[in-house]
Amino acid sequence: MQLVHTIADLRAALQGRGRPSLVPTMGNLHEGHLALVRQAKPLGDVLVTSIFVNRLQFLPHEDFDSYPRTLQADCSHLQAHGCDIVFAPSERDLYPEPQTFTVTPDPQLANMLEGHFRPGFFTGVCTVVMKLFWSVFAGSSGTAVFGRKDYQQQMVIRQMVRQFALPIDIVAADIHRAPDGLALSSRNSYLSASERAQATQLHDALQRLSQAALEPGVDLTRLEAEAMQALRAKGWHPDYLTVRQRSDLQPPAGTARANQSVALGAARLGKTRLIDNLEF
Numbered sequence: 001m002q003l004v005h006t007i008a009d010l011r012a013a014l015q016g017r018g019r020p021s022l023v024p025t026m027g028n029l030h031e032g033h034l035a036l037v038r039q040a041k042p043l044g045d046v047l048v049t050s051i052f053v054n055r056l057q058f059l060p061h062e063d064f065d066s067y068p069r070t071l072q073a074d075c076s077h078l079q080a081h082g083c084d085i086v087f088a089p090s091e092r093d094l095y096p097e098p099q100t101f102t103v104t105p106d107p108q109l110a111n112m113l114e115g116h117f118r119p120g121f122f123t124g125v126c127t128v129v130m131k132l133f134w135s136v137f138a139g140s141s142g143t144a145v146f147g148r149k150d151y152q153q154q155m156v157i158r159q160m161v162r163q164f165a166l167p168i169d170i171v172a173a174d175i176h177r178a179p180d181g182l183a184l185s186s187r188n189s190y191l192s193a194s195e196r197a198q199a200t201q202l203h204d205a206l207q208r209l210s211q212a213a214l215e216p217g218v219d220l221t222r223l224e225a226e227a228m229q230a231l232r233a234k235g236w237h238p239d240y241l242t243v244r245q246r247s248d249l250q251p252p253a254g255t256a257r258a259n260q261s262v263a264l265g266a267a268r269l270g271k272t273r274l275i276d277n278l279e280f
């Protein structure tokens with residue numbers, strides 16, 4: 001396995017290696033990331049995992065500085081999973097000059113939910129992903145794997161790829177959960193022991209919301225408000241808990257449709273903001 005830091009070294013390492021598959025990450029890898037790596041391995045001739053904590057997708061008050069950076073441990077995991085190239089650029093490598101040219105996603109899809117509570121987040125994501133795509137694929141074809149954990153993100157990326165006609169297949173991997181249901185996340189490491197025990201309540205709330213949303217004649221707006229209130233009563237600060245149609249993340253007209261819906265939630269427990277979702 002090769003560890004490279006610059007786009008030039010990455011391109012040199014990829015020379016003559018065939019069709020790449022890519023797993024973009026911010027590092028501090030856990031089983032959820034490694035499941036993506038396992039899924040990506042057979043999808044190309046050479047597997048690249050990128051590790052880059054992208055300042056552009058953090059708001060000034062968010063956890064950019066404290067985000068866990070564990071490159072050495074990440075590399076051992078990746079080596080054990082058959083990764084061929086780790087691309088771990090520094091900020092200066094990826095953004096040698098201020099990145100004033102950015103990729104702004106469709107506001108219809110990107111300005112709600114995560115984009116509403118984290119303005120500019122998806123512009124930061126699309127800009128870095130476009131740059132990673134050009135660094136890895138250099139205009140040739142390939143595959144990139146994203147997690148359904150960041151449900152809206154993989155939809156935004158899919159739309160970007162489609163609208164810019166990028167020759168890249170986007171594969172969405174299932175959410176990897178701890179045995180108690182908590183979706184794995186690098187940010188789970190911020191939780192205290194008691195918060196960690198409580199953290200499954202977000203997943204539980206989404207399960208209850210998705211079941212209730214299928215009852216005939218139900219008022220979805222009221223259900224969502226009640227679900228948020230129930231989480232607040234347990235000490236959470238929810239940004240949203242909502243039922244959307246999978247096709248465009250808009251609220252369904254009337255009641256939710258089975259197998260076409262997704263319940264999405266984001267909520268803060270103490271200092272930690274967690275997101276999760278459940279397709280149903």
Ligand code: AMP
Pocket residue numbers: 024025026027032033036145146147148149150173174175176177183184185186
């Ligand atoms: P991150 O390092 O948090 O930016 O995540 C990198 C990629 O891993 C994204 O495509 C995430 O959606 C995906 N990912 C993170 N956690 C999980 C999880 N628990 N299950 C599945 N995919 C995940």
